[in-house]
Amino acid sequence: KENCRPDGRELGEFRATTVNIGSITTADGSALVKLGNTTVICGVKAELAAPALDSANKGYIVPNVELPSLCSTRFRSGPPGEEAQAASQFIADVIENSQIIAKEDLCIADGKLAWVLYCDIICLDYDGNILDASTFALLAALKNVQLPSVTINEETGLSEVNLKQKNPLVIRKHPVATSFAIFDDTLLIVDPTAEEEDLATGTVTVVTDEDDRLCSVHKPGGSPLTGAKLQDCISRAITRHKEVKKLIDKVIKSIKPK
Amino acid sequence: MVLLPRPTPGPVPSAGPSSSLSRCPRIPSPGGTLSPLPGDTSVLAGLYGPAEVKGSRESPDGATVEVLLRPKVGLPGVAERSREQLLRRTFEAVLLGSLHPRTSITVVLQVLSDAGSLLACCLNAACMGLLDAGLPLSSLFCGVTCALDPHGDIILDPTARQEQEAHAVLTFAIDSAQRKVLATTTRGSCSAEEMQRCLVAAQRAADTIFQFYRDCVQRKYSKS
Numbered sequence: 001k002e003n004c005r006p007d008g009r010e011l012g013e014f015r016a017t018t019v020n021i022g023s024i025t026t027a028d029g030s031a032l033v034k035l036g037n038t039t040v041i042c043g044v045k046a047e048l049a050a051p052a053l054d055s056a057n058k059g060y061i062v063p064n065v066e067l068p069s070l071c072s073t074r075f076r077s078g079p080p081g082e083e084a085q086a087a088s089q090f091i092a093d094v095i096e097n098s099q100i101i102a103k104e105d106l107c108i109a110d111g112k113l114a115w116v117l118y119c120d121i122i123c124l125d126y127d128g129n130i131l132d133a134s135t136f137a138l139l140a141a142l143k144n145v146q147l148p149s150v151t152i153n154e155e156t157g158l159s160e161v162n163l164k165q166k167n168p169l170v171i172r173k174h175p176v177a178t179s180f181a182i183f184d185d186t187l188l189i190v191d192p193t194a195e196e197e198d199l200a201t202g203t204v205t206v207v208t209d210e211d212d213r214l215c216s217v218h219k220p221g222g223s224p225l226t227g228a229k230l231q232d233c234i235s236r237a238i239t240r241h242k243e244v245k246k247l248i249d250k251v252i253k254s255i256k257p258k
Numbered sequence: 259m260v261l262l263p264r265p266t267p268g269p270v271p272s273a274g275p276s277s278s279l280s281r282c283p284r285i286p287s288p289g290g291t292l293s294p295l296p297g298d299t300s301v302l303a304g305l306y307g308p309a310e311v312k313g314s315r316e317s318p319d320g321a322t323v324e325v326l327l328r329p330k331v332g333l334p335g336v337a338e339r340s341r342e343q344l345l346r347r348t349f350e351a352v353l354l355g356s357l358h359p360r361t362s363i364t365v366v367l368q369v370l371s372d373a374g375s376l377l378a379c380c381l382n383a384a385c386m387g388l389l390d391a392g393l394p395l396s397s398l399f400c401g402v403t404c405a406l407d408p409h410g411d412i413i414l415d416p417t418a419r420q421e422q423e424a425h426a427v428l429t430f431a432i433d434s435a436q437r438k439v440l441a442t443t444t445r446g447s448c449s450a451e452e453m454q455r456c457l458v459a460a461q462r463a464a465d466t467i468f469q470f471y472r473d474c475v476q477r478k479y480s481k482s
């Protein structure tokens with residue numbers, strides 16, 4: 001059978017995507033995303049800190065992608081390897097480029113107190129396309145975050161955290177990543193599995209937001225592509241964005257408010 | 259060592275002497291200095307290879323490419339690792355590694371000064387280093403940075419200030435064979451149409467850079 005992949009998919013077909021929100025009760029926000037077999041969980045913890053001196057009205061968002069040895073035999077335990085670090089940097093870039101959360105919204109008191117959101121993205125099962133899954137998990141987890149309200153006591157100067165009154169984060173943009181594997185300059189397949197990624201001669205990841213703007217075109221080397229092929233990737237990414245947005249909206253709506 | 263100052267619009271300043279372990283290194287004389295001009299982005303590229311590779315990293319199919327990017331100050335961090343991955347995969351795409359199996363090719367890039375368009379400068383320095391080392395390549399490549407200013411105009415090879423003020427900065431690695439895109443990375447957000455415009459501008463600018471490579475290599479061989 002031609003134009004068919006080992007798992008029976010078409011060249012432009014995505015794997016079944018499922019998302020589960022709020023599974024980690026100890027985190028301020030969490031999401032579990034499965035793209036076929038690739039399983040990624042994102043936990044967001046919020047802590048308080050003083051803002052940086054040069055941006056006194058901004059909070060922090062600190063993403064970290066972990067590819068532990070349990071997710072695949074290709075990763076050894078120990079300090080993060082190149083792929084994990086590159087993925088962390090990619091997520092940090094997506095957050096920065098898409099302005100998913102305005103850092104000003106994380107500030108509680110100018111120059112004194114701001115939120116730090118530690119976003120830990122951990123892969124539980126690696127079957128390719130880690131970037132798409134991580135971005136989706138991050139987006140879903142951030143939508144799930146509930147931050148307690150914080151006031152600063154004027155007399156003592158200390159902060160008071162009210163755990164009973166929680167507010168969700170303001171998510172300004174919804175970036176969605178779509179990855180492609182390139183084979184020998186001509187063939188582009190969408191959502192590669194680990195086996196396909198190993199055999200591929202290059203990868204491209206396009207991140208779009210709901211206004212069809214490109215937040216990131218990430219092609220770390222690999223086989224060269226013409227401008228036309230790149231445009232084709234972008235168009236497919238825009239289509240994919242709509243599907244993912246629908247899925248995430250459905251899941252958010254289905255959560256009963258606490 | 260290949261010293262590549264940041265290209266200014268127009269003719270690009272000359273590169274310094276090159277060296278690699280595969281040939282006799284030509285280091286500058288003790289009296290001479292390799293001082294980049296203020297306001298220039300300079301990256302020093304050192305090429306080592308094909309050399310021995312230890313143990314498990316040995317690949318029977320081809321050469322193992324390793325890239326080390328050292329920032330001007332501080333230790334290499336996550337951002338450097340991400341760039342190293344991009345550079346490594348770009349080199350792997352052009353290097354005919356299967357001609358040197360079970361060897362390692364190491365590219366060490368030291369940032370001397372950063373006045374904007376750093377990644378493009380790294381790409382250019384590395385390509386000249388690969389050329390100088392005499393490694394077999396399927397094509398050359400160059401790096402071009404495009405910044406989109408708030409008016410929507412494209413600025414090629416932006417300064418650090420222009421990069422900050424721009425609402426998007428796109429870096430492309432363009433190959434010399436068919437001007438295809440080897441690598442891209444973006445900062446900020448832009449529309450698909452703006453990206454295509456930048457790509458076209460970058461492909462045109464690549465012609466200037468490839469001509470510069472020719473001039474450099476010609477100059478080097480015409481001296482001796």
